[in-house]
Amino acid sequence: MKGFTHFMSGVAVASFGPWAIDAALAGNPIFFILGGACGILPDTLDFKFYRFFYHHDVYVEPDPANLDPQIVADEIARAVAMAHDENRYINLKLSSVRLGADHWQQYNVTFDNEKKEVVVTFGPVVNTGQVPIPGTEDLTTGVGRAPIKSRVIQTYDAALKVDIFDGPTIGLKPLGNEEGDLDLEFLPWHREWSHSLTMGAFLGLLWMIGAMLWAGLPVLEGLTGWKAILGGLFTHYSVAWQGFITIAACYGIHVIEDQLGHMGSNIFYPFTKNRTPGLQWMHSGDGLPNFLTVWISCILIFWNLHRAIPEPTYHFSLLHLLMVALIIPGLIMGALHWLFTRGTRVDAIVDTTDDEWSASKAG
Amino acid sequence: MEAFWMVLISCVIGTVISSVISCLPGLHIYNVMGAMVLGLLALETGGTMVPPEIFVPMMIGMVVGWAMLNTIPAVLLGAPDESAMFTVLPGQKYLLSGRGYEGTMITAVGGLAGAFFIIFVLGPFAPKYLPVAQEVLKGHMHWILWVIITFILMSEWPKGGNRGPAGWAKFYDAWKTLLAGLATFFLAGLLGFIILTRSPVDHEVAFQNIMPAFVGLFAIPWCLLNMISAADVPKQRVVKGLEVDGDLILRSVWSGGLGGGLAAYLPAVTGGVGGLLAGHATAQRDERIFIMGQGVSKFVYYVGSFMLLFVPGLGLTRGGGAWMMKTLYVPTTYSDYYLALGSIAIASAVAYLMMSPLARMVLWFIDRFNYRHVSTFALVIIIVMVLAVTGWVGMFIAVVSTGIGLLPVLFGSRRLNCLGILLLPMACNMAGFGEVITRWLRLT
Amino acid sequence: MTDSKKVLPGHETQSDDINCPSCGRFVGPASRCPYCKAKIPRRMSLVVFQWAAIFLATVGLFLLYLMARSREVPVVMLGNIQPTMNFGQIRVVGQAATDGRIFRNGGMGFTVSDGTGSMMVFTSQRQAQELEARNMIPKAGDSVNFVGGLNLAEDKSSMRLVSVDDFQLTRAPAATIKLKDITMDLDGSSVEVTGQVMDLVVPAAGSKRPYSLKLKDDSGEVAIKFWQTDYDRIEGKDVLNGAFIRARVTVGSYEGKLDLKLSSGADLEILDGPPSAPAPTPAQKAAATYRQSKPSRARDFSRGRSVAATSLSVSAVTADMDGKTIRVRGRVESITPPQEGTQQPFVLILADNGSRLRVAYWPSVDEVIAIKPTPGALFEVEGAVTVYEDKPQMRVTSGYKVKLVNDMPASQPTVDESKAVPVSSISEADKGQTRVVKGVLGPARSLKSGVAYSLTDDSGTIDLILWNALVPEDVQAPLEEGVRVVATGEVGIYEGQLQIKAAAGRSVMTIR
Structure with a gap:
């Protein structure tokens, strides 16, 4: 899902902690900030930090002055050969091609396992909004083909399209079978250790330790019985355990939401080594699921804040709120959309590019 | 004269005045409204009372006209230089491909759609539901601002670091823009603390004390950039039809209405921030939706925030226009509310009808005069205005703000970071620890 | 292969300056080509401008900061x-x-x-x-x-x-005066008193009642009230009983009786022995005692609006004024808060010489009202006139426009004792109706936002609920077990039990 969706989901999860609302009413916004920040943090770690330190074995950097698809195909084939011959994981970087301030040369890479070759075609020039510039479709002609030593199996259906800003990384992993097939991992630096529930718990633990050190030792004099002592400890270290729950839960909701898409996440790193494929219910950049998640998060936050008012002037149920804020407007919007589009054939645009990757570049 | 005709005529006059002013680059309608407030107060001192039936619809007309027509200079006079390495906004792409007129008209359609949204959606429901929202959210505005700040700072992705081997050099190349963005935000925030706590501007004109800072952060860098590096604008085409349909308008209203509505309702959140949040929330990719959504968002932000002052039983003051209005008149009745909605409707119609001729006039102007000269002219107007209202102290603030406002331009980070000037001090003040910071800064 | 003869769309307007003169590739603002490493001539590095902007911003900001710090904030009348x-x-x-x-x-x-x-x-x-x-x-x-x-x-x-x-x-100087000299004439004033603590009545746990300190000097004895927060701030509070103290109190009145409140816990000082300072002369008292003066009249911001500068009487409001904004002054006859779970407005009935006017406002408006309307008090309200069934009403949209003029009841008591009904006559059918009851209070039970008493008369017992938000502190203060009261409020049912929810304002009155 998109960054804002994760962010709002995190804030919504944080709002379920009564302590978050109590603290906010006392002028302390920390739990809501933690909620939003931890909601988006897994992607922040990947896209703002980890990827710049991720080692690549082969860099494919097409020359803007000599856009030759064959050179690109040959380089990719060389990377496949390295993975095959040396029987090791090879990271391949497909760099973007900048032609002007707002112009980028798009190119596509396809592995044809039937013919055991890689096919590279240069597409249109696109602007920074990834919209093709009219008249540039045939600007660069020709197709680059190069034989590959192994079949490259794609489990994640992202097309290898390179255009604006940073180009993608491809991991070529020997599968160890008799045919010597390679597994293609799209963005191997993404959704690995950072996208795990254990990482969320670990960060929560760091917070907890810090907060406990800050709070110092509790005074338990006069407390008798384990219940009273436990209660005293919980009160003294309230910011520690409340922060732990907030961080772990808000970080975790990101991992869970990502699991609804295609790529999946390495959920229990380091206990699990690979990404668990997602449920494939949606693409991470789909407009409607993203908006619905954001909007439902807003409604839940509103509901939790309303519940916390001791003597509200206005009384309403969650169902009432959902009807007014979600269902009725949704039905009206749906009806208007149907009215405006009836009779017109809308071709579903199936863009298999990883939307999160694209969104990170456009954002 | 009957009140009906007084309202109608003053509303139309206000709209026409602001429509013309909107085409002049650099001037903001709030500055003009400020001058109008000064004039009304001077008249009052002289013993002449101007009835609210005249100045209320006139001010509404001015806000509506501005919200609708300010697109003209934004699209037609904001040509980016191709040598600037940064992203070009969709509206400007229309200009550079000779479709500037089409771009402005699509935004105008967005403004008109925004007017429909305000009259037919916000108008009937605001008195019923906004007090409910206000009761629930009133003690929580501070953390909502903090959450927005967190998102603004965390959601800017690196634009560099695209080539070369992994390592610190690549990391630094990527983070240059982000660090510049953070620096802009915090420098602007510091400026905000100074101005909002101990403004050097004379207290006699304190109602405009943030104006020089805004001019420096946004308007002057824009003029300077155009003067130094404006591109040659190709011949513009005037078309009779627009490439839009009902569904596109619907989706633009959805996206822009959400962004503009958020910005109108939340304190210190401007249309730009609302647009950013709505853009991320609705995930629309079509450039036409972006452009039209900007029209909707801008209209709902400016007009909606002004309208909140009129919502019976709500008592919310949002935006510079509403604050100025409040010094003259505080609406209290449904009669005032209907007056506001009626004036918005009339002004929107008038402003939309003026869009095409004014856009053509500006296109003719661009064709006749050098683009750089237009920007120079705008800069002169801005400087004269700052000097006239706030004197040399205000000019000094504008110069300092220009330094901050140039950072995102030169480093390629988001200009939205300049809004730290309002967001940071207001979020701190609303959470109750603003004084801790001003005390630490020795400002208090 | 690239067709080099074609120029990219949009690049017609692009300056040659942005391409490398050596290899022709796009280099943007860089001063050295990232492809062929050639130096780009006649181009000042963008870095220079970047640092210039940072310099301007930081140095300018620092100067502005110094300027702001050294600037004296002007004194303005x-x-x-x-x-x-x-x-x-x-x-x-x-x-x-x-x-x-x-x-x-x-x-x-x-x-x-x-x-x-x-x-x-x-x-x-x-x-x-x-x-x-x-x-x-x-x-x-x-x-x-x-x-x-x-x-x-x-x-x-x-x-x-x-x-x-x-x-x-x-602090305004407060005269140290004898207890017998404290009279209603000092209403609203701060005075300093000395004497010996004869008794300290601590409220029961969970009670909403204040502390009561009985102070005696050679001229008389008074009770000083204060709250838990003030008590916590008294230094040496453990030895208060029997101690000689000096305290600063605010003189007030309640139901025609003197009501002394401790200004703050920090304003109570325990003395080493009996105070020896001579009593001040009347002239000294006059000089030192601050008498609360009426605040200056607020500036008139009406700016030509059609609101009359002076207030109208209730009887002067007519249906012809429909849509006009007016200012009216009248005695509060009743105030009805919205029923729980509804979105009704507060309804205030203003009365004047037999005329009545219904004034409505929303709970959000009520929150802003500094001094809430109470029955019997003289209030001034400003709002728009509406007409319902040919009768004028008023709608107020700003809490600042509901102002107390005088809180002394006109003539009749706040709660009309003659309207009291036997408790046993109240049934579930009366739910939502206003009833007056009279009886003796039982023990107090603390609620989340108020206090409950059982009220017993000859016919039976009913719960009397006092919400803190509705019933002022000074009304609640004298209430305790055994006190005989008359109260008015709405009949409600909670968990099957009948109760009277005391109305807003002075809805509970102690009687003999």
């Missing part, structure tokens, strides 16, 4: 404030015209007056806490000197305290 000063910071030198009042949100507010005008001053929750910790919550008559940020509006101008550190407060 409240009467000279102009709308163009909105959002400005000014220094005010004047006197607190009212006691500082802590709001439900934790903030504090008081009215400041400087002889030329008066204005409400608000503080944040944190500032209020700091002021309280420093014992600097202003009392009427105290001299204040502070910097405030102006928030001007046509009808409700106010200031926001900028800094607690900068807030200077000089």
